[in-house]
Amino acid sequence: MAKGDVLFRQEGTLGLLDFPRDVTAQTRETAYSAYNELARAKVRTLALNFDSTDYMNSAGIGLVISLVEDATQAGRKVFAFGLASHYRKLFNMVGLMERLSLAADEQEVKTKAAENS
Amino acid sequence: MAKGDVLFRQEGTLGLLDFPRDVTAQTRETAYSAYNELARAKVRTLALNFDSTDYMNSAGIGLVISLVEDATQAGRKVFAFGLASHYRKLFNMVGLMERLSLAADEQEVKTKAAENS
Amino acid sequence: MTTAPDAGQNTERVEIFLPSTLGYEKVARNAAQAIAEEMGFSPDRIDDLKTAVAEACMNAIEHGNQENRTASVTVLLTAASEQLEISVADEGLMPMPDTFPTPGRPGEDNRGWGMFFITHLVDQVEFTRLPKGGNRVRMIIYLTPPTDAETTSTNAQQPQ
Amino acid sequence: MTTAPDAGQNTERVEIFLPSTLGYEKVARNAAQAIAEEMGFSPDRIDDLKTAVAEACMNAIEHGNQENRTASVTVLLTAASEQLEISVADEGLMPMPDTFPTPGRPGEDNRGWGMFFITHLVDQVEFTRLPKGGNRVRMIIYLTPPTDAETTSTNAQQPQ
């Protein structure tokens, strides 16, 4: 029972990952293929869009940690936006908040990415 | 297990009933006492505010029918606003849509009530 | 009470026992929502289903089980590839009538719309008085809904 | 399996049997939400509970029952005036370990945060290997939550 794919968009040196409604172990495959496309395109900023997400389990959060680790090691700056307050709390509990910056929305990410490009 | 009371507000000849999150048989008592206050104050327009409502069962809908019938018989014009699309559908199924007018929001009700005063 | 999976190869079954206390119909309503969302039903149809399930459970609690603390309501949710079936059974302390009254009882706060909603909001519905006692309402919604004509003319059945 | 109401005078009990298929943890999560809302828990605490319940059910499905179609997950929700207890039991095809590994397994998509969430998001939690086989996670949340100090230091218990 999977629920949607991760999609990617590129705008200059900014890469966006649009997460689906459910972020679980089943999200792994499309998350990595979308991320790999952005990595190949050598984006300098990675933005994780959780606007559509309303269910994230521990496997989904583990997946986000893996993506953020990879992006950080490759020298990318990572943003997240659209996170419901419960998931901000969980991200904080697992230490993700120290490895990414929250943005209010896509517009703010674009402004900040421009500073990083 | 009840969930909140019906509150009333009066603005000139407009009376508003603010419905709670759950509208069920348990809503009866506060709905009638709020309605009776407005009736005593001789309001000419009655507005049912469902902004906070996310659960309405058949008993709650029966209660709304009763209030609307009473108001109509007393010559009051009845509006409703804040209804989720599912409940607009149910109101339509039970014939309520022919006995009340939908308004977009409280502001629209006030404008229309002014025309009716 | 057995919990073996349904005989059908592609069906999954959830079994829920609710206390006969008003309010607990929401547990079944939320459970049905979770499964219907996983199956990919549209938000509108899920809202319809939630109302039908809540009304069937309320009736089981209030009428069939007379809100008796020792009676429970059994809800079976069976998901197949193309349909979701939900059956709600009570212990029949009050048997279901042979025919249901016209919806809306003026003078009694216009109660009596529950059965009307149940029969109009799902694709198929069947009311049964169980041989060993108890009433059961079986409701089915299809991922590909039948046409309107079929829905309104053939769905409602009185208890046999 | 009996469905008699709990011995306690002021408790209500819901019993749910889930198939061992990933995704069905959401049925228990939604059911817990319905009861917690009725009891008046705050939205934040309900979110915490939903995550804990979903993780416990996922573990029962994935680990305890090895996603085996013939095994089921039993979820008991017991509402008292001041607390909601939820127990999740599986059939123990894989027994729970004595100690849980450090959360987060790099190289394995950082899996392994489920137990961490369960122990940190509810007020009390107990892991038990049942004598007749099967693993059980019992979680309690209180309407009036204990202070932070109590919560973080005394809640986690390994299986006995």
Ligand SMILES: Nc1ncnc2c1ncn2[C@@H]1O[C@H](COP(=O)(O)OP(=O)(O)O)[C@@H](O)[C@H]1O
């Ligand atoms: N599960 C049931 N067991 C016994 N009687 C039932 C059951 N469900 C419905 N009924 C009967 O059918 C009538 C109509 O039900 P319904 O349309 O849901 O309205 P209401 O519950 O408001 O009366 C009930 O008043 C009751 O007499």
Ligand SMILES: Nc1ncnc2c1ncn2[C@@H]1O[C@H](COP(=O)(O)OP(=O)(O)O)[C@@H](O)[C@H]1O
């Ligand atoms: N119900 C269970 N039955 C058997 N083993 C379990 C159960 N719950 C947890 N475990 C064990 O504990 C480990 C950690 O669980 P968890 O923190 O939820 O992470 P994950 O499920 O991602 O591995 C699991 O990998 C499993 O070995």
